Amino acid sequence: EDKVVQSPLSLVVHEGDTVTLNCSYEVTNFRSLLWYKQEKKAPTFLFMLTSSGIEKKSGRLSSILDKKELFSILNITATQTGDSAVYLCAVNSGGYQKVTFGTGTKLQVIP
Amino acid sequence: SAVISQKPSRDICQRGTSLTIQCQVDSQVTMMFWYRQQPGQSLTLIATANQGSEATYESGFVIDKFPISRPNLTFSTLTVSNMSPEDSSIYLCSVDKGEGGHYGYTFGSGTRLTVV
Numbered sequence: 001e002d003k004v005v006q007s008p009l010s011l012v013v014h015e016g017d018t019v020t021l022n023c024s025y026e027v028t029n030f031r032s033l034l035w036y037k038q039e040k041k042a043p044t045f046l047f048m049l050t051s052s053g054i055e056k057k058s059g060r061l062s063s064i065l066d067k068k069e070l071f072s073i074l075n076i077t078a079t080q081t082g083d084s085a086v087y088l089c090a091v092n093s094g095g096y097q098k099v100t101f102g103t104g105t106k107l108q109v110i111p
Numbered sequence: 112s113a114v115i116s117q118k119p120s121r122d123i124c125q126r127g128t129s130l131t132i133q134c135q136v137d138s139q140v141t142m143m144f145w146y147r148q149q150p151g152q153s154l155t156l157i158a159t160a161n162q163g164s165e166a167t168y169e170s171g172f173v174i175d176k177f178p179i180s181r182p183n184l185t186f187s188t189l190t191v192s193n194m195s196p197e198d199s200s201i202y203l204c205s206v207d208k209g210e211g212g213h214y215g216y217t218f219g220s221g222t223r224l225t226v227v
Contacts, residue, residue, distance in 0.1 A: 034216075041201050043154070088153065090216075099216060101153040108112025 002027040004102035006089050012108045017079050021105045023089030024071040033065055033072050036088040038104065041089055046074070079109045113138050113206050117219030124194055124226050131190045134204035137218045139184035141207070144216065145177070148201040160187045194226045 003026045013019055025033065032050045036043035047056045049065035049072060056063050060079075065072045076083055086104040093100065114137040118122040124130050134143065145157040155176055166179040180188045191198050201223050205216040 040204060041223060042218040043216075045217065090154075099156070101155075103153040 002091065002098070002100040004025075004089055004091050004100050006087075006102035006105050008105060009103070010106040011106070012110060013079055014044040015079060015109055015111055016067065017082060017109075018075065018077045019079060019107060020053070021074040021076075021087050021089075022071060022104055023073070023109070025089075025091045026070065026111055027091050027093035027100065028105060030067065031092040031094075034092065035063055035072070037072050038086040039084075041056055046087075076107075079090045079107075081109050083107060105109045113140060113217050115204060115206065115217060115219035117204055117222060119222055120220065120225040122225070124224065126195050126226055128194055129190055129192045130194065131188050131218045132202055134186065134219050136185045136206055143181065143187045144205045144207075145179065145187075145189045146203040146205065146218075148203065150200070150212070154203065157189070161211060162208050178221070191224065194224075196226045199224055 005024050006012060011019060020063045032048050034048050035046040037046055046061060047063045049063060052065055052067040060077045061074060063074045074087060084107060086106050088104045089102040090099050116135045118133055122130055143160045146154040147157050148154050156169050157172045158168045159180055160166045160179050160181040162181045162184050169172060176192055178190045187204060201221050202221040203221045207216060
């Protein structure tokens with residue numbers, strides 16, 4: 001059974017801090033790893049990673065994938081209160097369009 | 112990427128009743144997916160809806176409880192039938208992004224269901 005594990009489960013930081021969120025996975029026929037930000041109900045897409053060692057960057061957010069060690073990290077620099085959300089990691093695997101989600105990391109940024 | 116309109120946004124329902132959730136996509140898509148997110152949990156796939164065929168349900172979900180319609184390539188509905196408090200969840204529809212054989216999902220705005 002495919003598995004995606006995120007850590008930490010929750011995190012409280014002060015504005016301006018840098019945070020690193022972790023995602024490890026065990027899946028059959030890995031295709032891609034996805035990061036989402038969930039603030040209220042709907043997750044919003046952040047990154048799709050398919051190749052090891054290539055950093056994807058969007059503003060203060062960046063992510064990288066290690067396919068040998070089966071994990072990914074999401075970095076957020078100079079955090080702001082608007083970064084407070086649940087960050088979900090998911091893996092697309094198999095011939096069928098299957099996406100397995102982790103339980104998420106709840107990030108709270110306090111002023 | 113696709114834009115998905117989902118409604119209702121939220122509802123409070125009596126146990127034993129049914130609720131139908133609708134998703135409208137602004138472009139034609141082959142597959143639509145329905146997820147459930149129970150309180151404090153991650154997203155769990157309920158079923159995949161293809162136009163013109165019966166939905167494919169994941170383990171633990173059955174058609175009698177979660178009937179799905181997919182009448183065309185831009186629309187789908189999920190019904191939560193004979194509801195109990197355990198059905199209180201966020202329900203999300205999504206479509207595949209489908210870039211070069213890799214799938215990342217765009218989500219509707221979600222339906223927060225509370226069963227009392």
